[in-house]
Amino acid sequence: MRHTISILLENEAGALSRVAGLFSARGYNIESLTVAPTEDPSASRMTLVTRGPDEVIEQITKQLNKLVDVIKLNDLTEGAHIERELMLVKIQVSTAKEREEIKHLVEIFRGKIIDVGDTNYTVEMTGTGDKLDAFIKSIESAQILEVVRSGVLGIARGSKSLQV
Amino acid sequence: MANKEMLGADILVNALAAENVEYLFGYPGGVVLHIYDAIFKQDKIEHILVRHEQAAVHAADGYARSTGKPGVALVTSGPGATNTITGIATAYMDSIPMVIITGQVHSTLIGNDAFQEVDAVGISRPCVKHNFLVKDVKKLASTIKKAFYIATTGRPGPVLIDVPKDVTTEMAVFEYPETIEMRSYNPVVTVNSEQIRQAIELILSAKRPVIYSGGGVILGNGVKELIEFTRLLSFPITQTMMGLGAYPATDSQSLGMLGMHGTYEANMAMHGCDVLIAIGARFDDRVTGELEKFCPQAKVIHLDIDPASISKNVKVDIPLLGTVPEVLQELINGLNASGRQASSKDLTEWWGQIDTWRSTDCLRYNRKSDLIKPQYVIEKLYEVTKGEAFIASDVGQHQMFAAQFYKFDKPRRWLSSGGLGTMGFGLPAAMGAQFAHPNESVVCITGEASIQMCIQELSTCKQFDLPIKIIMLNNGFLGMVRQWQEMFYGKRYSQSYVKALPDFVKLAESYGHVGMRIEKPSDVVGALKEGFAIKDRLVFMDFVIDPTENVYPMVAAGKGHNEMVLSPEMESA
Numbered sequence: 211m212r213h214t215i216s217i218l219l220e221n222e223a224g225a226l227s228r229v230a231g232l233f234s235a236r237g238y239n240i241e242s243l244t245v246a247p248t249e250d251p252s253a254s255r256m257t258l259v260t261r262g263p264d265e266v267i268e269q270i271t272k273q274l275n276k277l278v279d280v281i282k283l284n285d286l287t288e289g290a291h292i293e294r295e296l297m298l299v300k301i302q303v304s305t306a307k308e309r310e311e312i313k314h315l316v317e318i319f320r321g322k323i324i325d326v327g328d329t330n331y332t333v334e335m336t337g338t339g340d341k342l343d344a345f346i347k348s349i350e351s352a353q354i355l356e357v358v359r360s361g362v363l364g365i366a367r368g369s370k371s372l373q374v
Numbered sequence: 375m376a377n378k379e380m381l382g383a384d385i386l387v388n389a390l391a392a393e394n395v396e397y398l399f400g401y402p403g404g405v406v407l408h409i410y411d412a413i414f415k416q417d418k419i420e421h422i423l424v425r426h427e428q429a430a431v432h433a434a435d436g437y438a439r440s441t442g443k444p445g446v447a448l449v450t451s452g453p454g455a456t457n458t459i460t461g462i463a464t465a466y467m468d469s470i471p472m473v474i475i476t477g478q479v480h481s482t483l484i485g486n487d488a489f490q491e492v493d494a495v496g497i498s499r500p501c502v503k504h505n506f507l508v509k510d511v512k513k514l515a516s517t518i519k520k521a522f523y524i525a526t527t528g529r530p531g532p533v534l535i536d537v538p539k540d541v542t543t544e545m546a547v548f549e550y551p552e553t554i555e556m557r558s559y560n561p562v563v564t565v566n567s568e569q570i571r572q573a574i575e576l577i578l579s580a581k582r583p584v585i586y587s588g589g590g591v592i593l594g595n596g597v598k599e600l601i602e603f604t605r606l607l608s609f610p611i612t613q614t615m616m617g618l619g620a621y622p623a624t625d626s627q628s629l630g631m632l633g634m635h636g637t638y639e640a641n642m643a644m645h646g647c648d649v650l651i652a653i654g655a656r657f658d659d660r661v662t663g664e665l666e667k668f669c670p671q672a673k674v675i676h677l678d679i680d681p682a683s684i685s686k687n688v689k690v691d692i693p694l695l696g697t698v699p700e701v702l703q704e705l706i707n708g709l710n711a712s713g714r715q716a717s718s719k720d721l722t723e724w725w726g727q728i729d730t731w732r733s734t735d736c737l738r739y740n741r742k743s744d745l746i747k748p749q750y751v752i753e754k755l756y757e758v759t760k761g762e763a764f765i766a767s768d769v770g771q772h773q774m775f776a777a778q779f780y781k782f783d784k785p786r787r788w789l790s791s792g793g794l795g796t797m798g799f800g801l802p803a804a805m806g807a808q809f810a811h812p813n814e815s816v817v818c819i820t821g822e823a824s825i826q827m828c829i830q831e832l833s834t835c836k837q838f839d840l841p842i843k844i845i846m847l848n849n850g851f852l853g854m855v856r857q858w859q860e861m862f863y864g865k866r867y868s869q870s871y872v873k874a875l876p877d878f879v880k881l882a883e884s885y886g887h888v889g890m891r892i893e894k895p896s897d898v899v900g901a902l903k904e905g906f907a908i909k910d911r912l913v914f915m916d917f918v919i920d921p922t923e924n925v926y927p928m929v930a931a932g933k934g935h936n937e938m939v940l941s942p943e944m945e946s947a
């Protein structure tokens with residue numbers, strides 16, 4: 211099953227490679243990983259998406275917890291939570307018809323056109339991975355010049371929070 | 375001196391002294407020269423100059439295994455650091471508390487491919503419990519404090535500190551923290567009383583119980599509690615290779631070692647048990663055999679300090695997270711308070727079955743051979759040293775014979791690389807143990823291949839007058855490799871014959887030690903007595919043994935505990 215794990219870790223040089231190294235050394239897969247400092251600059255917040263049977267996920271969380279740089283973690287999949295991803299897409303729009311079509315699609319998906327070139331648009335969109343996938347699918351693949359995705363960010367619903 | 379500034383190098387040495395480090399095993403080089411200068415100017419810590427950095431780490435390891443205190447090694451950057459990796463990985467696999475200090479190039483040069491630069495933190499990352507690169511001399515003392523704290527608490531392990539040269543040459547005030555707190559590392563666990571209750575119920579309901587204990591009992595200082603717990607229940611106990619000595623091998627409740635070369639009775643009891651109580655053991659593949667066939671009827675209780683060990687390889691029914699002594703004490707208290715006992719009728723029946731298995735005498739070997747049998751040497755070694763010696767081993771058949779035939783009644787006497795299986799470990803580990811226990815017999819049991827992986831340490835032994843006794847079981851082969859080739863590769867002995875062996879007697883003598891060669895079974899006891907009578911010198915005993923001897927019994931790869939191969943000796947008998 212797919213699991214989204216939130217990790218609070220020391221913002222130390224090497225902390226990220228400890229996490230990445232753990233996954234490669236033990237043969238776990240990483241579907242996506244995002245990391246940035248939090249409101250407390252000494253801590254980083256990481257969202258990691260992985261996939262595996264329950265026993266493997268259990269090992270992953272235990273092994274992550276064992277890393278000395280990991281302060282706390284939470285498997286978001288165990289409760290109600292929100293996931294968001296940011297995507298930037300550069301799309302070829304050579305004709306007026308194509309421009310209209312893309313503008314329309316972006317509206318439907320509630321994205322934004324954030325840059326306009328002679329023959330291209332750059333679209334910004336946030337949402338769940340599924341939504342971003344659906345948007346990509348709805349465009350002619352020949353028109354897509356570039357896709358940049360942030361990877362998943364996750365947070366638990368309600369009052370539950372992961373704090374130092 | 376409280377507020378006086380001093381060099382980073384002096385801070386480092388003072389911090390080690392504050393950690394009560396007695397011995398620093400090391401080897402100098404460019405970037406650590408300030409540290410070596412600081413060592414020169416003090417007399418609290420004795421530096422032991424080894425002949426290869428791998429040996430520095432193994433020696434620190436042997437010191438740690440034999441004392442329970444953290445071992446400490448110091449090496450230079452680049453090749454000094456890379457040479458430590460085998461030693462660090464060895465310690466990591468066996469959870470040995472250790473602090474390794476590597477020098478690093480000047481911090482402004484890091485990343486420039488400077489002379490003798492290597493990313494020590496990166497290279498060691500997968501085989502340390504944690505590591506640090508110190509970038510500021512003001513953080514040096516607190517980093518050392520953290521390193522010792524991490525290395526020795528929770529599930530112990532090696533911690534590496536990489537110290538750039540400029541950190542040792544800059545000045546700071548030396549203040550060594552009394553205690554340390556880390557928000558991301560808290561090794562203290564509270565015992566879960568509900569799980570204790572459940573475990574007690576299961577234990578009391580057992581009809582065919584087995585206690586399976588490992589190295590964690592020794593590392594966690596839970597020997598006293600393990601003995602009390604086992605005796606209280608009258609249950610059979612088997613120990614992993616790493617756990618040998620925690621429960622006395624000569625006690626009637628001991629079934630000996632389990633696993634690939636464990637005893638028949640231990641493995642059969644594992645296979646037949648209905649309740650398995652695992653204590654400080656990690657269900658290693660050399661112990662479990664084929665997982666599908668592992669303890670098919672058993673409910674499993676697992677006591678461990680490391681949550682990641684629980685249900686890693688084998689699904690556990692009742693986890694008991696905590697230190698071995700604390701959790702066992704809770705179990706003992708609970709059992710005593712309950713006033714109940716496991717059914718003595720069932721237990722008597724179970725012991726009856728175990729005694730039948732025992733009667734196969736699975737460690738039997740040919741005592742009438744004209745050639746020296748390795749088992750015989752270890753048996754006699756056990757007798758001559760009255761079972762009291764510290765035994766460091768290398769890796770191979772000799773290691774298994776030592777584990778099978780030297781009956782350890784006390785912990786911390788058996789020093790062997792279990793997890794990594796590192797040839798070359800034995801001699802330097804024996805050195806570490808001999809430094810820690812100058813008045814005790816320290817033995818290195820080795821093979822003619824393993825000993826050559828750290829043979830240069832004979833020089834260290836001479837320099838420091840270490841009276842180690844080397845028992846070399848010389849079969850002229852990479853014996854364990856040859857055994858597998860005989861059994862599983864149609865006797866195609868690819869690269870397992872060791873040609874061009876040195877004359878070990880002369881070799882020992884050239885280093886200034888005593889060398890002996892023993893070729894006849896009838897000379898074994900006399901030679902051992904003679905060798906051990908020499909109290910003040912290293913004696914290198916080269917026992918020329920039967921080159922065809924194999925280690926039995928054996929659970930082959932992919933087999934279950936009940937599918938042991940017994941020695942041909944027994945099948946014909």
Ligand SMILES: Cc1ncc(C[n+]2csc(CCOP(=O)(O)OP(=O)(O)O)c2C)c(N)n1
Nearest residue numbers: 770771772795797821822823824852853854
């Ligand atoms: C550093 C290292 N290299 C290779 C091996 C694989 N290996 C395991 S046992 C063995 C043979 C050891 O021979 P020897 O030391 O003579 O002991 P014997 O098995 O003959 O008793 C080898 C090569 C190892 N364990 N460690």
